[in-house]
Amino acid sequence: MSESLYVGVDLGGTAVKVGLCNANGDLLRTHEGPTQAAGGADAVLSNIATYVKELVPPGTPEWDNVAGVGIGIAGFLNIPEGIIDFSPNLPFKDVPVTRIMEEKIGKPVKINNDANVAALGEAWGGAGRNVANCVCYTLGTGVGGGIILNNRLIEGSTGMAGELGHLSIVADLEAIQCGCGKMGCLETVSSATGIIRMAVDAVERGDRTSLTFIEGEITAKDVIDAARDGDEVAQRIVSRAAFYLGKSMAAVAVVVNPQRFIVGGGVSKAGEFLFAQIREVFDKLTPGNARNGVEIVAAELGNNAGVVGAAGLFLRA
Amino acid sequence: MSESLYVGVDLGGTAVKVGLCNANGDLLRTHEGPTQAAGGADAVLSNIATYVKELVPPGTPEWDNVAGVGIGIAGFLNIPEGIIDFSPNLPFKDVPVTRIMEEKIGKPVKINNDANVAALGEAWGGAGRNVANCVCYTLGTGVGGGIILNNRLIEGSTGMAGELGHLSIVADLEAIQCGCGKMGCLETVSSATGIIRMAVDAVERGDRTSLTFIEGEITAKDVIDAARDGDEVAQRIVSRAAFYLGKSMAAVAVVVNPQRFIVGGGVSKAGEFLFAQIREVFDKLTPGNARNGVEIVAAELGNNAGVVGAAGLFLRA
Numbered sequence: 001m002s003e004s005l006y007v008g009v010d011l012g013g014t015a016v017k018v019g020l021c022n023a024n025g026d027l028l029r030t031h032e033g034p035t036q037a038a039g040g041a042d043a044v045l046s047n048i049a050t051y052v053k054e055l056v057p058p059g060t061p062e063w064d065n066v067a068g069v070g071i072g073i074a075g076f077l078n079i080p081e082g083i084i085d086f087s088p089n090l091p092f093k094d095v096p097v098t099r100i101m102e103e104k105i106g107k108p109v110k111i112n113n114d115a116n117v118a119a120l121g122e123a124w125g126g127a128g129r130n131v132a133n134c135v136c137y138t139l140g141t142g143v144g145g146g147i148i149l150n151n152r153l154i155e156g157s158t159g160m161a162g163e164l165g166h167l168s169i170v171a172d173l174e175a176i177q178c179g180c181g182k183m184g185c186l187e188t189v190s191s192a193t194g195i196i197r198m199a200v201d202a203v204e205r206g207d208r209t210s211l212t213f214i215e216g217e218i219t220a221k222d223v224i225d226a227a228r229d230g231d232e233v234a235q236r237i238v239s240r241a242a243f244y245l246g247k248s249m250a251a252v253a254v255v256v257n258p259q260r261f262i263v264g265g266g267v268s269k270a271g272e273f274l275f276a277q278i279r280e281v282f283d284k285l286t287p288g289n290a291r292n293g294v295e296i297v298a299a300e301l302g303n304n305a306g307v308v309g310a311a312g313l314f315l316r317a
Numbered sequence: 318m319s320e321s322l323y324v325g326v327d328l329g330g331t332a333v334k335v336g337l338c339n340a341n342g343d344l345l346r347t348h349e350g351p352t353q354a355a356g357g358a359d360a361v362l363s364n365i366a367t368y369v370k371e372l373v374p375p376g377t378p379e380w381d382n383v384a385g386v387g388i389g390i391a392g393f394l395n396i397p398e399g400i401i402d403f404s405p406n407l408p409f410k411d412v413p414v415t416r417i418m419e420e421k422i423g424k425p426v427k428i429n430n431d432a433n434v435a436a437l438g439e440a441w442g443g444a445g446r447n448v449a450n451c452v453c454y455t456l457g458t459g460v461g462g463g464i465i466l467n468n469r470l471i472e473g474s475t476g477m478a479g480e481l482g483h484l485s486i487v488a489d490l491e492a493i494q495c496g497c498g499k500m501g502c503l504e505t506v507s508s509a510t511g512i513i514r515m516a517v518d519a520v521e522r523g524d525r526t527s528l529t530f531i532e533g534e535i536t537a538k539d540v541i542d543a544a545r546d547g548d549e550v551a552q553r554i555v556s557r558a559a560f561y562l563g564k565s566m567a568a569v570a571v572v573v574n575p576q577r578f579i580v581g582g583g584v585s586k587a588g589e590f591l592f593a594q595i596r597e598v599f600d601k602l603t604p605g606n607a608r609n610g611v612e613i614v615a616a617e618l619g620n621n622a623g624v625v626g627a628a629g630l631f632l633r634a
Contacts, residue, residue, distance in 0.1 A: 133474045147572070149473075154466055156574020157450045160607040163571040168564070168602045171488065180604045247485070254480040255464070255572045257473020285485045287497045290477040 005062060007052055007107075008121075008311030009071040010114070011044075013037055013089030018051045019307030020062075023315065025125030027301075027308050031055040041095050049104040058106075068108040069101065070313030072117030072306045079159055082111050110313040112153070114306060116162065118264070119146020120153045121309030124316055126301040127262045134260040135252055136299070137164060137245065139267035142179075143187035147256055153317045165191065167248050186248050190241040192220035192267050198237045199223045209233035224270040241267065242274050246281025253282070253290040264299025271298070322379060324369055324424075325438075325628030326388040327431070328361075330354060330406030335368045336624030337379075340632065342442025344618075344625050348372040358412045366421035375423075385425040387630030388414065389434030389623050396476060399428055427630040429470070431623060433479065435581070436463020437470045438626030441633055443618040444579045451577040452569055453616070454481060454562065456584035459496075460504035464573055470634045482508065484565050503565050507558040509537035509584050515554045516540045526550035541587040558584065559591050563598025570599075570607040581616025588615070 003022055010017040012035060019030040033051045036043055048071070056063050075087030082098025084090075101109040112120075119136035123146075128134040132151050138144035145164030147154050154161045165187035166180055175184030188194050199211050199218045210231045214222050226234035249261050261282075268274065279296050286294075301308055320339055327334040329352060336347040350368045353360055365388070373380050392404030399415025401407075418426040429437075436453035440463075445451040449468050455461035462481030464471050471478045482504035483497055492501030505511050516528050516535045527548045531539050543551035566578050578599075585591065596613050603611075618625055 149466070149471055154573065156466075156607075157576035157611075158574060158606050158609075160571060160574040160604070163574075163604070163607065166571045166604050166607075167568055169568075182602060182604060251484055251486075251568055252572055254477060254483045255569055256471065257475060257478040257480075259474035285499060287477070287480070287483050287499060289475050290473075290480065290483075292475075294474075 003065065004067040005056070005065045006311035006314050007056065007066055007069040008307035008309065008313075009048055009052065009069060010117075010306030010310060011035070011048065011071055011073050011090070013074075016048055016051055017303075017307050018048075018055045019304065019311060020055055021125065021308055021311035025129065025308060025312060027125060027304055029055070030304065030307060035090070037089070037091055040091050042100075044090065044092075045097065045100055045104060048101065052105055066107055068110065068314040069105055070117070070310035071097065071101070071109065071111045072114045072310040073097075073111055074114045077111055077113055077159065079112055079155060082109070084111070108314070110317065112310070112313055112317060113159065115144035116146045116153055116155065117309035117313070118144070118305040119162065119309065120148065120312045120316055121301055121305035121307070122262050122264060122299050123148040123153075124312040125308040126305060127297050127299050128260060131260045133256070133258045134262055135162070135164075135249075135256065135258045136262045136264065138299075139191060139263065139265035141191060141193055143191045144265070147258070148316070149256060151316060155317075164248060164252065167251065169244055169248055169251070186244055190245050190267070192265075195220045195223050195237055195241055195267065198240065199234070202233050202237065207233045220267055221269070224267070224273075227270070228273055238270060238274060239277055242277035243281050246278040247285055249278070249282045249296065250285035253286045253294065257290050259294060261294070261296045262299050263296065264302075264305065268298055320382065321384040322373070322382045323628035323631050324373065324383055324386040325624035325626065325630075326365055326369065326386060327434075327623030327627060328352070328365065328388055328390050328407070330391075333365055333368055334620075334624050335365075335372045336621065336628060337372055338442065338625055338628035342446065342625060342629060344442060344621055346372070347621065347624060352407070354406070354408055357408050361407065361409075362414065362417050362421060365418065369422060383424055385427065385631040386418065386422055387434070387627035388418070388426065388428045389431045389627040390414075390428055391431045394428055394430055394476065396429055396472065399426070401428070425631070427634065429627070429630055429634060430476065432461035433463045433470055433472070434626035434630070435461070435622040436479065436626065437465065437629050437633055438618055438622035438624070439579050439581065439616050440465040440470075441629040442625040443622060444614050444616050445577060448577045450573065450575045451579055452479070452481075452566075452573065452575045453579045453581065455616075456508060456580065456582035458508060458510055460508045461582070464575070465633070466573060468633060472634075481565060481569065484568065486561055486565055486568070503561055507562045507584070512537045512540050512554055512558055512584065515557065516551070519550050519554065524550045537584055538586070541584070541590070544587075545590055555587060555591060556594055559594035560598050563595040564602055566595070566599045566613065567602035570603045570611065574607050576611060578611070578613045579616050580613065581619075581622065585615055
């Protein structure tokens with residue numbers, strides 16, 4: 001086979017996942033191993049090299065066809081220079097990852113941040129296949145985002161493009177402070193953390209809700225399950241998360257005008273119950289030309305989005 | 318000389334302006350003539366061809382160096398196909414402008430809408446020179462916008478990218494309906510029309526303001542002049558226009574993360590009085606990484622932005 005292949009690396013604090021993709025974004029196979037962060041930066045980078053070579057053994061025809069290795073990393077990166085400035089969960093500080101990994105692997109290497117890479121994965125090999133312009137939301141602890149225009153990930157002037165969780169969007173009277181220091185960011189209501197906070201507030205306020213009887217700490221899944229089961233307080237919380245997601249998409253629609261919004265992360269598992277409400281708000285707040293034909297769909301790749309997107313860095317970033 | 322040259326055409330309802338640019342975005346000279354819209358589409362297109370050939374006579378070495386002719390048009394366009402679907406001020410309906418003009422001129426032709434083209438002009442040859450990522454606002458009858466990422470104009474999936482006037486941003490309790498049908502669009506407060514509306518409301522409400530003594534219809538310039546002269550009602554109106562502009566830029570900053578915002582159009586003539594307030598709001602509402610080093614500056618090209626941007630369509634779109 002002579003088709004170019006691409007390796008993607010999802011570098012997490014405890015595990016490293018590696019995957020092999022073809023030029024269409026199909027994930028051919030994956031492999032993984034421990035990060036061993038306690039060993040320091042060089043040990044982590046050596047581990048990555050080992051796992052990549054276990055995934056595709058050097059000397060094989062497949063290895064010869066590998067055009068590059070992309071790595072997705074949580075942290076503050078200097079993307080053009082390939083340096084990890086700082087990472088909260090990894091022993092990296094001012095480490096020139098691209099240069100070191102190119103020496104260890106003997107293939108071109110690119111890095112990018114984990115949220116961008118996951119968005120690129122969905123766009124390239126998941127729910128955004130064959131869509132040139134799409135915007136991805138990841139609803140987890142925070143709200144992450146990534147924007148693909150003309151088939152390419154956009155990064156902006158300081159890598160902050162697609163930081164959709166920090167859209168200042170909640171009405172002033174209801175706004176609370178975000179972890180970033182600003183008031184009313186989208187992720188204060190539409191992340192798992194935001195949903196849990198609203199649920200705890202409701203319980204503490206004494207609202208009549210089944211959430212009062214949850215043993216241990218309330219999770220976002222508890223709230224979503226209660227809403228599906230007809231609990232009105234839980235439904236109001238999920239509706240509020242959906243309202244601001246839809247409103248943020250209306251804003252994004254007149255800025256970059258995507259053809260599709262892709263929503264992933266734990267909260268997106270609420271499914272049609274959540275998506276129907278997001279679509280209703282989006283339709284109400286978006287002008288016709290930016291609204292007609294725009295789809296709001298669930299992400300497809302789950303935990304594989306990171307490796308697929310990292311592999312895609314060579315074609316789409 | 319062997320440097321490539323580019324012709325830009327700003328097609329208006331009463332006049333056609335044409336200009337010649339070099340590959341750096343420098344405007345070498347302009348020329349203009351009447352549109353003669355009453356003569357129908359073919360007469361208008363023939364006029365454009367005549368003015369282009371008067372600007373750069375065929376047979377000259379300059380003519381040989383012209384790499385293409387770009388045309389900026391107010392209307393609903395099918396940009397990839399080069400067709401004007403409909404134009405409010407011109408006798409065009411489903412006219413394949415690109416094909417017809419290429420026959421008349423013998424050079425490659427591209428079209429794009431006037432707001433995008435003006436933004437591209439500022440980005441390429443005006444206040445955005447040497448800035449890869451910038452966002453342009455035009456504060457006129459409405460609020461127009463255009464976004465340049467990686468030195469290229471973005472259009473989105475249906476040409477609605479950069480429609481910043483239709484960001485749904487005004488707080489619910491103060492929102493009025495926009496011409497587009499939605500509530501609370503940016504242009505209901507930050508355009509000349511929005512400023513005039515707020516001034517007329519204040520006068521009709523009996524607020525103590527010098528605007529009460531304006532003879533004839535109040536203009537946006539009247540309101541800005543009164544604000545500069547210390548009229549508190551006028552100052553509140555301009556502050557409100559500035560507040561929502563700054564708030565919209567905070568949203569745009571976390572979506573596309575530009576390095577510079579460029580503000581043009583009649584209302585921008587309010588100068589530092591307006592800009593200082595926009596910057597204050599932007600700084601308050603934008604996360605550090607998307608805010609630090611970001612400039613908010615006045616447009617430079619004035620009425621020439623359209624011809625410069627149209628010429629730039631061949632390099633930057």
